[in-house]
């Protein structure tokens with residue numbers, strides 16, 4: 543008997559999604575191309591860190607409703623949740639890389655059956671759901687041409703992007719509102735009915751292109767807001783104004799809501815997705831591109847500030863507080879804090895002590911560069927300059943009296 547659901551890509555999005563459907567009674571086959579991932583999940587264990595995900599996956603696997611496999615199997619619905627990074631091309635250094643989506647989609651072709659629903663969950667440029675349909679039917683044409691007319695007639699396609707926040711994924715998976723965008727209204731409705739099984743938020747119907755643009759717009763909106771705050775922070779440094787006080791006061795206006803500046807923008811969503819809009823309409827997406835550039839430039843400005851300060855010391859010791867891309871998590875991927883520490887080390891600005899309470903070892907990009915992973919108290923006591931890069935709880939609670947006599951560069955407005 544074929545499964546209810548086949549979920550392709552068992553990472554941060556696919557694994558919780560597959561597991562929650564399984565715990566709600568659906569027969570789910572999860573597919574990943576990495577054998578270790580498949581083996582780990584089949585043992586009821588997890589290969590990524592997310593609060594309570596271990597409990598959910600164990601329950602899903604032990605119920606007999608979730609099984610992992612290296613290849614797609616026949617199912618009523620396919621959900622694709624594979625990576626969508628960017629890559630450099632000859633014309634665009636930040637072009638969307640849809641190779642994972644294409645290969646996952648093509649891999650469905652041998653088991654596709656009439657009436658199936660195919661859902662794209664990966665964050666994708668506008669037009670990807672249509673491209674997905676074309677790739678899938680192209681693969682069917684090559685391998686099962688006689689069956690193409692019946693499949694073309696009846697297979698449905700929808701885009702249902704994910705909005706969950708790392709660290710709160712299981713809660714948000716259930717409670718967030720969702721968008722269901724179909725290539726046809728019937729596809730949007732069918733996808734909505736499926737997510738209804740666990741989603742307590744509202745589910746809004748639209749077409750696939752609007753759904754694709756909606757997800758990109760959400761992240762671009764955050765990026766533009768942060769860029770505004772980051773630009774203000776640079777202007778305030780020059781004009782000798784405390785940007786944190788400025789934003790606090792400006793936000794007392796009833797219709798003003800300025801976000802907080804920081805050392806840059808990291809992670810694999812906000813720093814990536816706006817480029818998909820820029821790629822689709824380069825001459826029109828001027829503000830969105832500029833926001834990306836402002837945020838990508840911020841780490842360099844922080845490095846310049848530290849260098850200027852370090853010039854006052856003979857052999858400066860710099861305590862860099864935080865490496866993660868945001869507070870209270872262990873995720874160092876695409877973190878501006880890591881970039882800043884790497885640049886300081888590379889430019890030999892001083893002795894670099896990195897403090898990151900959420901990891902046991904430095905990331906590969908900082909290995910062999912003379913950066914020392916150091917406990918918070920030790921680093922601060924030895925430092926001439928204390929550079930705050932992440933607003934981890936441990937840093938917020940730090941006894942500020944221990945900072946006396948140190949130069950403090952606080953990119954997060956932690957100790958004001």
Ligand SMILES: NC(=O)c1ccc[n+]([C@@H]2O[C@H](COP(=O)([O-])OP(=O)(O)OC[C@H]3O[C@@H](n4cnc5c(N)ncnc54)[C@H](O)[C@@H]3O)[C@@H](O)[C@H]2O)c1
Pocket residue numbers: 550551552553554555556573574575576579623624625626642645646647649663664665666704705706707708810811
């Ligand atoms: N992580 C987040 O917070 C988040 C939030 C919203 C949206 N998204 C989007 O969701 C998508 C997936 O992100 P993620 O964080 O889950 O990625 P991830 O890297 O954690 O997981 C993706 C998985 O897909 C697997 N994979 C790659 N090619 C495959 C194929 N052909 N068939 C089957 N599996 C394949 C990989 O081995 C990996 O395990 C991306 O488009 C991302 O932008 C992520």
